[in-house]
Structure formats: structure tokens, C-alpha cells
Amino acid sequence: MRYVRPEQLRELTLVFIIIAVLAFFATQIPDYLSGRTFTRISTSVAVIAVVAVGQTLVVLTRNIDLSVGSIVGVVAYVTGTLLTNDPNLSPAVAIAVAIGLGGALGALNGLLVAYGRVPAIVTTLGTLALYRVALVELSGAKTVTTDALPSWLLDLPATSLVSLGALDIRPLVVLALLIVVIFQLGLRYLPYGRRLFAIGSNPDAAQVAGFRVQRDVFAAFLLSGALSGLAGFMFLARFGNITVVAGQGLELQAVAAVVVGGVNIFGGIGSVVGALLGATLIDLLQQSLIRWLEVSEFLRDAFLGLLILLAVASDKVILGRLRTIWVRARRERDGSAAAAEASHGA
Amino acid sequence: MGRDFVRRLGTWEGLLLAILVVVVLVNTLAVPGYLQPQNQINLVQLSVEKAIVVLAMTFVIVSGEIDLSVASVMGLAAVTVAWLSGEGAPFPLAIVIALGVGGLCGLFNGFWIAIVGLPSLAVTLAGLIGYRGIARLLIEDRSIGGFPDWFARLGQQPFLGPLPFALVVFGVLLVVAFVVLGYSGFGRYLYVLGNSLEVARFSGVRVARIRIATFTMSGLVAALAGVLLAARLGAVRGSTAEGFELDIITMVLLGGVSIFGGRGTMAGVILSILLILNLRNGLGLANITGNTQTGVIGVLLILSVLVPNLASSARTRWRRSRGAAAAAGAEGP
Numbered sequence: 182m183r184y185v186r187p188e189q190l191r192e193l194t195l196v197f198i199i200i201a202v203l204a205f206f207a208t209q210i211p212d213y214l215s216g217r218t219f220t221r222i223s224t225s226v227a228v229i230a231v232v233a234v235g236q237t238l239v240v241l242t243r244n245i246d247l248s249v250g251s252i253v254g255v256v257a258y259v260t261g262t263l264l265t266n267d268p269n270l271s272p273a274v275a276i277a278v279a280i281g282l283g284g285a286l287g288a289l290n291g292l293l294v295a296y297g298r299v300p301a302i303v304t305t306l307g308t309l310a311l312y313r314v315a316l317v318e319l320s321g322a323k324t325v326t327t328d329a330l331p332s333w334l335l336d337l338p339a340t341s342l343v344s345l346g347a348l349d350i351r352p353l354v355v356l357a358l359l360i361v362v363i364f365q366l367g368l369r370y371l372p373y374g375r376r377l378f379a380i381g382s383n384p385d386a387a388q389v390a391g392f393r394v395q396r397d398v399f400a401a402f403l404l405s406g407a408l409s410g411l412a413g414f415m416f417l418a419r420f421g422n423i424t425v426v427a428g429q430g431l432e433l434q435a436v437a438a439v440v441v442g443g444v445n446i447f448g449g450i451g452s453v454v455g456a457l458l459g460a461t462l463i464d465l466l467q468q469s470l471i472r473w474l475e476v477s478e479f480l481r482d483a484f485l486g487l488l489i490l491l492a493v494a495s496d497k498v499i500l501g502r503l504r505t506i507w508v509r510a511r512r513e514r515d516g517s518a519a520a521a522e523a524s525h526g527a
Numbered sequence: 528m529g530r531d532f533v534r535r536l537g538t539w540e541g542l543l544l545a546i547l548v549v550v551v552l553v554n555t556l557a558v559p560g561y562l563q564p565q566n567q568i569n570l571v572q573l574s575v576e577k578a579i580v581v582l583a584m585t586f587v588i589v590s591g592e593i594d595l596s597v598a599s600v601m602g603l604a605a606v607t608v609a610w611l612s613g614e615g616a617p618f619p620l621a622i623v624i625a626l627g628v629g630g631l632c633g634l635f636n637g638f639w640i641a642i643v644g645l646p647s648l649a650v651t652l653a654g655l656i657g658y659r660g661i662a663r664l665l666i667e668d669r670s671i672g673g674f675p676d677w678f679a680r681l682g683q684q685p686f687l688g689p690l691p692f693a694l695v696v697f698g699v700l701l702v703v704a705f706v707v708l709g710y711s712g713f714g715r716y717l718y719v720l721g722n723s724l725e726v727a728r729f730s731g732v733r734v735a736r737i738r739i740a741t742f743t744m745s746g747l748v749a750a751l752a753g754v755l756l757a758a759r760l761g762a763v764r765g766s767t768a769e770g771f772e773l774d775i776i777t778m779v780l781l782g783g784v785s786i787f788g789g790r791g792t793m794a795g796v797i798l799s800i801l802l803i804l805n806l807r808n809g810l811g812l813a814n815i816t817g818n819t820q821t822g823v824i825g826v827l828l829i830l831s832v833l834v835p836n837l838a839s840s841a842r843t844r845w846r847r848s849r850g851a852a853a854a855a856g857a858e859g860p
Binding site: 245293297298299300302303304306307308309310311314315317318433436437440446447479480481482483484485486487489490493494497498 | 593639643644645646648649650652653654655656657658659660661663664667668765770772773776777780786787818819821822824825826828829832833836837840
């Protein structure tokens with residue numbers, strides 16, 4: 182118990198819930214625990230997870246990025262068009278373009294929020310519309326179609342990199358896991374990562390302590406945009422056909438994943454692994470429920486809304502209390518240790 | 528007196544008025560007959576449902592909160608009316624139930640925000656998704672029309688003189704909102720809440736009760752607007768009113784209401800409604816598509832907060848440099 186922080190408790194709980202959900206549906210749906218279920222859910226989680234990692238960085242600083250869905254759409258479309266026009270374009274260049282374009286769009290958000298002091302909700306609600314409008318204008322109602330794309334891209338989501346028994350691990354899934362690991366470690370060990378927590382916990386204190394709050398918040402939005410750009414590339418690889426509504430509503434799924442994963446909407450608390458677990462749980466529940474109840478997919482949104490609400494409420498009510506207990510227990514222990522030391526010294 | 532007029536122009540409302548005059552002038556020069564009452568009525572009628580919700584949203588934002596779920600509540604209310612009447616319920620009853628559903632949505636938001644203490648951003652984001660989801664669940668991908676004649680007439684024909692019913696409703700609500708926000712105790716409390724929650728609490732203001740009332744009212748008004756929208760459109764789909772929250776929040780913020788709460792007037796909001804409607808109409812006259820118009824609204828939303836921010840920091844810098852110059856002057860000979 183000594184080394185388990187309340188946040189880690191949250192992540193452990195999520196793992197247990199995911200296992201419980203799997204066990205429950207395994208008894209309900211025939212052939213549920215199969216390689217196909219794993220492939221379907223893991224590829225669909227991969228795209229959301231990468232967006233959710235970026236969203237985590239932004240939410241940690243007590244901001245929000247609602248424009249990610251539009252960024253994914255713009256990047257998927259632009260990259261798709263580039264590859265259609267020049268099929269010999271190397272994969273590295275295509276990915277670099279995707280990340281660069283996403284980063285540029287994210288930088289505009291960051292500029293407005295950090296340096297223009299426009300609240301994130303206003304900025305990203307505006308750019309959510311603006312980037313989508315740009316996409317509609319840019320495309321002239323044309324779509325990117327599968328048959329015009331190079332084969333390496335189309336084969337990407339279907340090839341398996343590693344096979345563990347019946348489970349095929351797709352390259353997109355590996356990429357997403359890699360991103361999660363890198364950012365989890367970065368948030369934990371890099372000074373920049375620690376500063377994001379400090380800024381979210383208390384922006385004024387962070388300012389007084391001499392952190393360059395504006396620069397760090399700007400960078401968080403830039404990274405969120407760049408990661409959404411990468412997700413846009415993955416989106417293109419996964420679907421092939423890109424219309425002007427590509428990625429619409431992804432911002433809501435990303436926010437849901439982050440919040441269910443235990444990232445506090447007031448900033449300062451949370452982890453990238455939590456966001457991944459949140460994304461996994463949501464997708465698992467949605468896909469399994471649709472298969473089990475044989476209800477229409479129209480249930481999805483109503484369910485997503487409820488899940489966000491429950492996650493935020495449980496975070497506030499249960500984890501808030503746990504945190505208080507944890508802090509008090511530690512203070513008492515430190516206090517008694519200090520007292521013991523004092524008596525020892527005397 | 529001349530000076531007083533100039534000072535008035537220097538306020539946000541004055542700026543809005545000046546821009547509004549320019550936009551109307553340009554439109555009038557481009558299209559003869561632009562200022563005729565019938566054209567102005569048509570122009571307002573096309574967005575009157577949004578304008579009605581703007582009034583409620585002003586209350587919410589002045590109190591320091593936000594309600595992202597209004598467009599979904601509008602859609603849900605419209606869908607409820609269509610679905611219930613399709614299932615054979617008497618039409619007036621369907622309308623009453625739809626309004627009740629809207630009020631309940633608002634009450635539900637208010638409960639989580641005021642009693643449980645969750646941020647309104649998260650709660651109403653969940654509402655934005657969830658209420659839209661319920662609407663979609665009810666009618667899936669169908670489109671339901673075939674409303675009674677009197678309902679369609681209410682939405683599309685003039686009701687009082689040349690004014691359609693929705694416009695009359697808007698006018699009445701506008702007067703009520705103006706008086707309540709500017710001249711009642713409740714309105715005063717909203718400003719206190721928005722300015723400082725601590726002060727409100729320590730002054731014995733019943734914060735939870737006011738919050739719940741505000742959000743319930745927001746849901747109810749959104750539902751009313753949704754029903755009016757159904758009457759005007761004549762058919763309802765799962766995506767009815769989708770994305771309206773962008774226009775609605777833009778109108779409120781452009782009206783000079785601070786996103787942090789506690790600041791803003793109904794007069795500014797009215798000017799901003801008129802400005803945006805005239806701007807959209809003008810862009811439409813200039814053959815600019817609805818898509819680009821949405822882009823313009825997005826830019827306006829950001830500018831409406833960015834410009835005052837930049838102006839205030841420029842003013843601070845100017846004052847500081849003038850202060851420094853004065854100090855240097857005093858230190859001189």
C-alpha cells in the first residue's frame with residue numbers, strides 16, 4: 182500500500198474493470214476471446230490512443246484541445262492527396278508531412294492560448310470549426326479514395342508485425358504503444374513533463390516559481406497537434422477513403438478516454454497510461470455492447486456521454502476522498518518519523 | 528456631451544454598434560431594399576432559435592459557467608416532439624413533454640455541477656454527446672415530418688402583423704432577460720457568482736440553488752428553441768441543430784460577456800446578435816458559402832476574446848512606459 186498512489190490505484194482499477202468486462206462478455210458472446218476481436222479493438226484503439234496522449238498533455242496543464250478531430254481530418258486528407266498525386270513519395274516523408282502539418286495547426290492553438298491569453302475552450306472551439314472549414318474549402322468536395330493510394334499504405338493496417346499465438350500485433354498498434362511508452366516516461370522523468378504537472382496543479386505558483394508557463398503550455402498544444410497529425414496518418418492508413426467529415430467527433434472520444442483514464446479535468450493529475458486504459462475500456466465496452474445487445478450503433482453516443490459523466494463524478498467523489506486520506510496518512514507517518522528522530526537525537 | 532458620446536463609443540458596445548452600422552451600410556449599398564422591414568425580419572427569422580438560446584447562455588456565462596449541451600438539447604426536444612407525435616401522442620402533449628425533457632436535461636446538468644461540484648465544461652460536454660445520442664437513438668437515421676397544419680403555420684407564417692411566432696417569443700424573452708439580468712436580485716447574484724464564488728458563498732448567496740435554476744432555465748429555453756426550430760423546418764432528423772453551440776457561444780462572447788463570468792450586458796449581446804446575423808446575410812449576398820460563413824464565425828469567436836486581451840495588455844504597457852517616463856522626468860532637474 183505504501184507505494185501505491187491514488188492515481189495508480191485508478192489505473193489498477195481500470196485494468197481490473199477491463200479484465201472483468203472481458204470475462205463477462207466471454208460468457209455471453211460465442212467466439213469472443215479470439216484473435217479477431219483483439220485485432221479489431223486494438224487497431225481502433227490505436228488511433229484514439231495517440232490523440233488521447235496529446236490530449237493528456239494539454240489537460241494536465243488545465244486546458245483542453247477540442248480541435249483534434251479537425252486536425253486529424255485535415256492531415257488525413259492532405260497526406261492522402263499528396264500520396265495520390267505522387268505514389269512514389271517515401272513513407273518517411275509522408276509521416277513527416279503529417280506530423281509537421283498537425284504540429285503547425287497545434288502551434289496556432291498554442292499561440293492563441295498561451296500568448297494571446299484566449300481561453301483554451303474558446304480557441305479550440307473556434308479552430309475546431311476553422312480547420313474543418315479549411316478542409317471543406319481545400320477539398321472542393323473531392324474525396325481521397327483507396328484505389329489511388331500506394332499499396333504499402335493500404336497493406337500497413339493488415340500486416341502483422343508480431344504474432345503471439347492467435348493474436349496478431351499490427352504495426353499501427355505497435356506505433357501507438359511506442360508513443361504511449363515514450364510519453365509516459367517523458368512525463369515522469371523529463372523536467373518538461375514535471376513542469377506540466379506543476380503548471381496544472383497551480384498555474385500562479387508555477388509562474389511565481391519562475392517556470393516559463395507560456396512556453397510550456399504552447400509546447401503542450403504543439404505536441405497535441407503533432408500527435409493528432411500522426412493519428413491523421415494512421416487514420417488514412419486504416420480507412421483509405423477520406424471525406425471531408427473524416428475524424429469528426431474524435432475530439433469527444435479523446436476527451437472521454439482521458440477523463441475515464443483518470444486525468445483530472447482541472448489539470449495536474451493523470452498519466453498517459455491511464456489515457457490508454459481509458460481509450461481501451463471505452464472502445465471495448467462500445468464494441469462488445471453493440472455485439473451483445475445487437476442494438477444499433479446509435480446507442481454509442483448516449484453511452485459515451487454517460488461514461489464521461491460517471492468517470493468525472495467518481496474521480497471527484499471517490500478519488501478525491503482517497504487522496505485526502507493518503508496525504509493525511511503520509512503526513513502522520515512523516516510526523517511520527519520526525520518525532521522519533523527528534524526523541525532519538527535527544 | 529460630445530465627450531460623453533465619444534466615451535460611449537470607446538466601450539465594447541460602442542465598437543459593436545460602429546461595426547454593425549458599417550456592415551449594414553455596406554449591405555445596403557450592395558443590395559437595394561436591404562433595410563426594408565421584411566428583409567430584416569427574414570434575416571432574423573433564419574436564426575431566431577439560436578438567438579433565443581443566446582439569451583439563456585448569457586445568464587450561464589455571466590455566472591461563470593458554460594453550457595455546451597444546448598444544441599443537443601434543442602435537437603433532443605425537436606426529436607421528442609416528432610417521435611411522440613409519430614407514436615400517436617396528441618401534438619400539444621408532445622410539445623409539453625419535449626419542453627419537460629429539456630428542463631430535465633438542464634436540471635440533470637445543474638445537479639452534477641451544483642450539488643456534486645463537477646466542472647460545467649465536463650458535465651455539459653457529456654451532455655453534448657449524451658443528449659444527442661438519445662435523440663439519435665429515438666429516430667435513428669430517419670427524418671420525421673408531417674406535423675399538423677397549425678404547427679407548421681406557427682413556424683412559417685406571420686403571426687403578429689408581419690412577425691412570425693418565434694420572433695414574438697424572442698422579443699418577449701429578450702425583454703424578460705434584459706430586466707432580470709440588469710435589474711433584478713437574481714441577475715445581480717449571477718454577476719456576484721461570476722465575479723467571485725468565494726464572495727458569493729461568504730455573503731450567504733445560495734450558490735447551488737442559483738446554479739441549478741440557471742442550468743434548468745438554459746435547458747428549458749433550449750428545448751423551446753428546438754420545438755420552434757422543428758416548426759420552422761417542418762421535419763426533424765437526428766442531426767437537427769448540430770453544431771449550433773458554436774454560433775450561440777460566439778454571439779454571447781462577441782457581445783462583450785467575459786468567458787470568466789461576472790462581466791457583460793444584455794445590450795452588448797443584442798448588438799452582437801444583430802451584427803452576426805447581418806454579417807452572415809451580407810456574406811450570403813456576396814455569394815460566400817455557408818461553410819466559409821462558419822469559418823468567419825470561428826475567427827470572430829477567437830477575435831472577440833483576443834482583441835480585448837491585446838488591447839488591455841497594450842494599455843498596461845503604455846501606462847507603465849508613461850509612468851516610467853514621468854518618473855524619469857521627476858528625477859530630472
